[in-house]
Amino acid sequence: MNSKLNKIAIVDLVGRGNGAMDYYDLALQSGFEKSNVDCYIYSNFKENEHCIKVFVEERKSSIQKVLNYLIGYTRALFLCKTKGIKVIILHYFQGTVQDLFPYLLSKLLGLKTIVIVHDIVSMANNDIQAMKELILIKFSDHLVVHNQFSKQQLQEVISGKRKDEISVVHHGAFKQLTDDSITREIAREKLGLSSKAQYILFFGKIKSTKGLDVLLNAMPKVNNDINLIIAGNPWKDDFEKYQSIIDKFELQHRVILNISYISDQDREYYFKACDALILPYKEIFQSGVMLMALSYSLPIVASDLESNKEIIRHEENGMLFRSEDSEDLAGQVNNLFADTKLLENVKGNCLKTIEEDYNWDKIAKQYIDISN
Incomplete structure (x- = not known):
C-alpha cells in the first residue's frame, strides 16, 4: 500500500x-x-x-x-x-x-x-x-x-x-473498564459476601477445556478458610458433572454459584471482591479473562500452559501450577495466601505487566x- x-x-x-x-x-x-x-x-x-x-x-x-x-x-x-x-x-x-x-x-x-x-x-x-x-x-x-x-x-x-x-x-x-468508585467493601456488600473471608474466583464461560473440574478436585486440599466463587454460564457443557464433584466432597458451604451470564456491573463486583483468580485451563491460546484480572491487580493462579507462561511469571505477577494437577493447584493457592508479602508483590506487578506489554x-x- x-x-x-x-x-x-x-x-x-x-x-x-x-x-x-x-x-x-x-x-x-x-x-x-x-x-x-x-x-x-x-x-x-x-x-x-x-x-x-x-x-x-x-x-x-x-x-x-x-x-x-x-x-x-x-x-x-x-x-x-x-x-x-x-x-x-x-x-x-x-x-x-x-x-x-x-x-x-x-x-x-x-x-x-x-x-x-x-x-x-x-x-x-x-x-x-x-x-x-x-x-x-x-x-x-x-x-x-x-x-x-x-x-x-x-x-x-x-x-x-x-x-x-x-x-x-x-x-x-482492560484497565479502561475498571471503575475506581467501586471498592472491595462495596463489591462484597453488593454480592452479599463476608468482609473478612477469603475468596478465589473462577470466571467466564464454563466449558470442558477450562478445567473447572481440576479446580473443584483441588478444593478439599485448599485451606478451609478459602472459599470459591464460580461465575459464568456453561457453553456446550453440562454443569451437572461439576455439581457432582461439589456434592462428592461436600463443598456446598465453600462454593458460591452464579451459573449465568455475568453483566458488566457484576463483573466489576466479582473482580473487586475476590482475592485471586484461578485459571485451571487445560487448553487455551489466549485468555482475555487473564488480562482482565491483571487490569484489576487481581492475583492469578494459572496452569502452566505455554500461552499462560508468556504472560505469567511465577511468584512475580502470578502463580503457575502443573496443568491438570489438582494437588499442585491447591498447593500454589495455599502458598499464595500464606505469604502476605508475596500476595502484595504479585498485586503490585499486575499493572506493571499490562502497562509495559x-x-x-x-x-x-x-x-x-x-x-x-
Missing part, C-alpha cells in the same frame, strides 16, 4: 454478548484514534458514531442466524468500500464453509484483510481443514496471533506457509505498521 493509512475497519460478528468482543474492538478503536486513524466498527452494538450496527445480537432460528451472517457481512464490507476503507480487520475463531464468506467477498471487493487468529483450533471442534486453509492461506492478506505459542501452532496447521506474513501482536488489557495504543501502532 503506497499511501499512509488513515482509515481502517473492524468487522466483528461476535461483538457484544457472551463473547464480549466489544471490549476488544472498542479498545483497539481507541488506540487507532489516538494515532489519527479513523476506525469504524461493524458489529452488533453502537457505542459511538464510528460504530455501525450491521449484525443482530439475538438470533433465534437457524435461518435467522444464517441471514444475519450473510446480510451483516455483505452490508459491512460494501459500506467499507463506499467509505473508501481499504484495510479491514476480521476475527477468526473457526474454519467452516460459512466462515469462508466474508474472506471471499473481501477479496472480490479488493479489501486488504488483516485476520486475527484467536483460536488456531476451533473450540467448538467444527473446523473443516479445506476451509481453514482457504481462509488462512488463500484469502487473508496478513495473519495476526497473540503470542509465540499460537504462532508456532498456526505454522503447523498451515504447513509452514506464510511465515513472513504472520505477526505476533498482543491481546490488550499490553497497552492498546502500542498495539494499534503495530496494526498500522502491518497495514502500511
Whole structure:
C-alpha cells in the first residue's frame, strides 16, 4: 500500500454478548484514534458514531442466524468500500464453509484483510481443514496471533506457509473498564459476601477445556478458610458433572454459584471482591479473562500452559501450577495466601505487566505498521 493509512475497519460478528468482543474492538478503536486513524466498527452494538450496527445480537432460528451472517457481512464490507476503507480487520475463531464468506467477498471487493487468529483450533471442534486453509492461506492478506505459542501452532496447521506474513501482536488489557468508585467493601456488600473471608474466583464461560473440574478436585486440599466463587454460564457443557464433584466432597458451604451470564456491573463486583483468580485451563491460546484480572491487580493462579507462561511469571505477577494437577493447584493457592508479602508483590506487578506489554495504543501502532 503506497499511501499512509488513515482509515481502517473492524468487522466483528461476535461483538457484544457472551463473547464480549466489544471490549476488544472498542479498545483497539481507541488506540487507532489516538494515532489519527479513523476506525469504524461493524458489529452488533453502537457505542459511538464510528460504530455501525450491521449484525443482530439475538438470533433465534437457524435461518435467522444464517441471514444475519450473510446480510451483516455483505452490508459491512460494501459500506467499507463506499467509505473508501481499504484495510479491514476480521476475527477468526473457526474454519467452516460459512466462515469462508466474508474472506471471499473481501477479496472480490479488493479489501486488504488483516485476520486475527484467536483460536488456531476451533473450540467448538467444527473446523473443516479445506476451509481453514482457504481462509488462512488463500484469502487473508496478513495473519495476526497473540503470542509465540499460537504462532508456532498456526505454522503447523498451515504447513509452514506464510511465515513472513504472520505477526505476533498482543491481546490488550482492560484497565479502561475498571471503575475506581467501586471498592472491595462495596463489591462484597453488593454480592452479599463476608468482609473478612477469603475468596478465589473462577470466571467466564464454563466449558470442558477450562478445567473447572481440576479446580473443584483441588478444593478439599485448599485451606478451609478459602472459599470459591464460580461465575459464568456453561457453553456446550453440562454443569451437572461439576455439581457432582461439589456434592462428592461436600463443598456446598465453600462454593458460591452464579451459573449465568455475568453483566458488566457484576463483573466489576466479582473482580473487586475476590482475592485471586484461578485459571485451571487445560487448553487455551489466549485468555482475555487473564488480562482482565491483571487490569484489576487481581492475583492469578494459572496452569502452566505455554500461552499462560508468556504472560505469567511465577511468584512475580502470578502463580503457575502443573496443568491438570489438582494437588499442585491447591498447593500454589495455599502458598499464595500464606505469604502476605508475596500476595502484595504479585498485586503490585499486575499493572506493571499490562502497562509495559499490553497497552492498546502500542498495539494499534503495530496494526498500522502491518497495514502500511
